[in-house]
Structure formats: C-alpha cells, structure tokens
Amino acid sequence: MSAPLVGVDEVELPKWTEIDQQVANAGLWHTLRALPSGVSIVLRLAWQASKRLTLLSAILSVAAGCATAFGLIATADVLTTLLAQGPTPTQVVASLPSVALVVASFSLRALLDSASTAALALLRPHVEQTAQETVHAAVSQVELIAFEDSDYADLLRQCMTAGVRSIESSIKAISGIGGSLVYLIASVVSAGVLHPLLAPVVLIAVIPNMWAYARAAKLAYVSYLAMLSRSRRLSIASELLTARETAAEMRAATARLALLEEYRRISTMLTDEAVRVELKQTRVRLIGRIIAGVGTGAGYAVLGVLLHAGWLALPLAGAAVVAMRVATSALMTTMMGVKTLYEDTLYVKLYTRLLEISRARTRSPVAAQAPAPAVITLEEASFSYPGQDAPALRDVSLTITKGQVVALVGENGSGKSTLAKLITGLYQPTGGRVCWDGVDLAEFDEESVYQQIALVLQDPARWPMTAHDNIRMGRIDRRDGMSVAEAARESGAEDVIAELPNGYQTLLSRLFSSGRDLSGGQWQRISVARGIYRDAPILVVDEPTAAMDAKAEHAVFESLRRLGGGRTTILITHRLANVQHADQIVVLDQGKLVEQGTHHELMALGGTYAGLFTLQASAYTPRT
C-alpha cells in the first residue's frame, strides 16, 4: 500500500480517549451504573436552560405514562368483564363503563403526548444554546498554547459535532424513559395483581434484548474511537478538495485526482469498518432476539401452567395476556430509551471532558494587575511546544527597557515568534521566568497582561466585519484618543479603504455575498492600523510588512518610528535594513540567543548578524 497523502494511517489516539477505552471495555452492569451521571449532566443543563420547560416536560411525560397505565388497567377490566360467565349482551353492557374509561384514558394520553412533545421541542433549542454558549465561553478563555495541542483540538472538534448533538438527543431519550417507566410499572403491577408469578416472567423476555442493544451500542462506540483519526483525516481531505484556500493550488498543481484518490482510500477504510461493525451488531441483536423469543415462550408456558393447575381463572387469563404483552412492549420502549441514552451518554461525556480540560487550562483571575512595564526581563527562559521533544527556545536571558525598539533576528524556525509570545505573556515559559518590573508574569491577571500589548502579525486575523470594525477590533471598547480614520492614515490603510466600494463600511469577507476580500499586503495594512489604534504600551510587530510593496513598507516603518515614543516595540523582520535603528538587536539561532547589541556593535562583531546583513546588502549593490 502506498504511503498516505493526508496525515498518517495509524496515529496515536488522543489521551482523552483513554477513559473512553475503559468505558468501552467495561461490562454491562458497570456501563449501566455510569448512566445516572450522564443523565444528571443533561438534566442539569436542561434545568440551567429553562427551569419552567424542564419541569413542564417532566410532568407531562410522566402524566402521559400514567394515562396509558390507567388505560391498560381499564382494558384488562373490559376483558375480565367480557370473558366472565353469563349472557354476552349483559357482559357487553356491563363492560361499557370500562370501555368509556379506556377511550378517555387513551384520548388523554394522546393529548398529554402532544403537549409533552411540544414542551420538549421548546426545551431542546434552549439546551443546545446553553451547551454551545458554555463551550464557547470556556474555550475562548483557554490558554493560547492549548490550540497548539492536537489532542485538545481534536476533542474540541468532536465535542462541537457529536458532543453537543448528543445532549439534545438524550433529553428526548430521558423524557421517553420517564413516560415508559410509569407505563412499565403499571403493566408489571397489573400482571402481578393477576398472579405474582406473571410479573417476573415478563422480564425474562426483555433482559436478553437489553443486553444485545447495550452490546451493539458499545461495539459502535469502540469502532468510533478506533476510527477517530481516520474520520479526522477524511474531513481534512474533504476540506482540501472543497476549500477556497486550496482551490487555486490544487488546480494549478493538477493534484485533484491524487486528492480524490486519497479521499476515496480513507472513506473506503471507514466504510469497511462501518460494514464490519454493522454485521457484528446484527449478529449480537439476533442472538438477543432469539433468547428473548425463548423468554416470551417461557412466559406463555408459565401462564399455561397456572391455568392448567387452576391457579388462574380463565376470564383472568385474557387480561393476563394483555398485561404481559403491554408490559413487554413497555419494557422494550424503556430499553430502547436506555439504549439511546447509553449511546448518547458516551458522547455527552465529550462535552463534559472538553469543559473540564478547558477549565483546567484556563488561568483563574487573580487580583494582581499587570502594569505597563518599565523593564521586561527574561531569566533563562525556555519553551517547548506540546508534544515536541526539542525546545523551541533555550535558556534565553534578556532585558528590555520601556520605549526600546528590540529587533528579533534569525533564520526561519530560530524561535523569534515564540520569544515574542513569551515576552508578552501569550505563552508561559516551560523553564525559567519572564518578569515585568521584577514580577513573574504568571502572578498577574492574564487579561491585565493582554491589556498592555498590541499584536501585528504577518498573517493577521481577517475579521469578517466592515473595514471600520476591522480596525476598531484593536480596542473595541475604546471611547477616546485616536480615531479609526487617524489609525488608518498612519498605517497607510487609508489608501486601501479609499478604493473600497463603500469605504469604511465595506464588509471585508467573501463569506457574505456583499463582502469583498483584500490582498495579503492590504490586509497587513489594516492589521497595522489595528495595532496603532490599540495604542498599547508594548507593540509586537511580527513581519508586518512581508507582503507589502516597498513604498507601503517604508511608510509603515516611518509611522512606527513616529508613533513609537514611550512605547516598547518588539520587531520581527527578515529585512535587516529595517532593524538598523533598533536599540537592541537580538539574534537567535535554533532557539538560543547567540548575539545581542546595536547594529554597529553587531557589525563590528562580524558574526551571524553581520553575515546576514552583508548578504542582504550585497543584493542591492550593482555587480561590476
């Protein structure tokens, strides 16, 4: 078999699935015992979403069950009266009150059923909204580095699809179980009233089916876990084939057929697995049904024995048959509800696990507020990305004073962007310390640290908003100081906006039919405007002009210099002509700080910086 094109065939399962593996391997009893915790999660969410609708749904579904049970008892009464000894017309007339009760109870049940369905239909969107809002609130606060952790990203994706959907469906299952349990109790009790032996006999027919359904659900879940990485790769392959970002290159590189083939390869593996599981499930269900059939036969045999021995009168036998059939069907309905709930509970756990992990990866608010720092110090700071053995930064020590322009220089992958994220508290060092005014950044409230920073990135956020709001997003609650138009003027974004059909009110997104997109360099100008508008004491500019033309780049650096007064600027760029005026140039090589000083000092040193600078400068020197 050829090597896979998208990802690798067998990847390690994320750590969060370990618990699921334990669940998947546990026995039926253990599994059923886990149900209440799933139910309580869902009920709590429903309660949180709407107390009124939750109570109403619960009352209505139990009441519908009671009405059905009442109808069942009335039906048994009708049969008993009809089969009693005496002339038939007399029996028919005698049974009329019970018939009326049967009609009334089933009509009431239909009414209550419709009301319960309506209440549930109203409750479910509320629950979904609450679950979605809770997830979004939790995930949007998680420490930035979590998004570099593929396990977390995977859990997030699973939760957004299977997790939240299963919450909705388990509400329906819980309500169904509530109603059918009442029905079940009534039918088993009425069978037991006719003869105590009949009550347990009813159960014989249902337990094997219950085992079979639980086993089948577990098989499906084990397969879901095993196929997790392949499903992920399938959705990635699908995205590659259909996304706007890859559309041009896929066509130009004539890679369409190769990608289609890869999609087919992965989907065939998934289809084969789905067929395998379906066959296994069918076998298990069949075994369950056969045993259940034998159980039903045994029930009737017991009834026959009771009749034969004279322990049960013949008129009551008809009622007993009805009660047994109804009890069996009520048990089956309950069991189907439990089966759905069991399946859903497994997925609901994804939701709770995501919340648990997100909360564990969120720093709690603390009282200490970060100042606009007069001095930033790094003390042997190191950093490793999750799951990576080699550190991206090693023992970096550095001091930056307020108002300095510090340029971070080095080859691709040398650690410049990572260092900028450490300086600004976006990442926490995995070794050493980063301090603002002598206080470890970990001791400050996270939000207060972010209040002090502005980020201008090479590939900036492209907010699907108007041009005006794209700049305003820099500090959305800003009420005073510089206006959006001034920031646009300073950054050179004004020229871009002037060409837009609706100026500042043009929607910058192709996601909407009235929107339009910008070029890479134009987006960068908007991003610089946003950074200027934010007006924070520390400005990080990470290759902000890489996609700009020479004129725009010159204008941006001019305005950064002009606006720089008092602001600490961390500048990352490969164009060394722009760093000559920096107060400090920090040269990184494979995560280590190898040189540090001003342009003149480093040129005099004749090391890495001098080599790179001379190389770039020579490109502009006419060859003789």
Ligand SMILES: Nc1ncnc2c1ncn2[C@@H]1O[C@H](COP(=O)(O)OP(=O)(O)OP(=O)(O)O)[C@@H](O)[C@H]1O
């Ligand atoms: N999300 C990530 N997960 C794992 N490793 C990463 C991640 N991001 C970066 N790295 C690794 O960390 C190292 C430093 O990356 P960083 O982005 O800081 O380099 P850089 O100097 O800014 O590079 P460039 O000039 O190309 O932007 C590199 O070896 C890179 O492969």
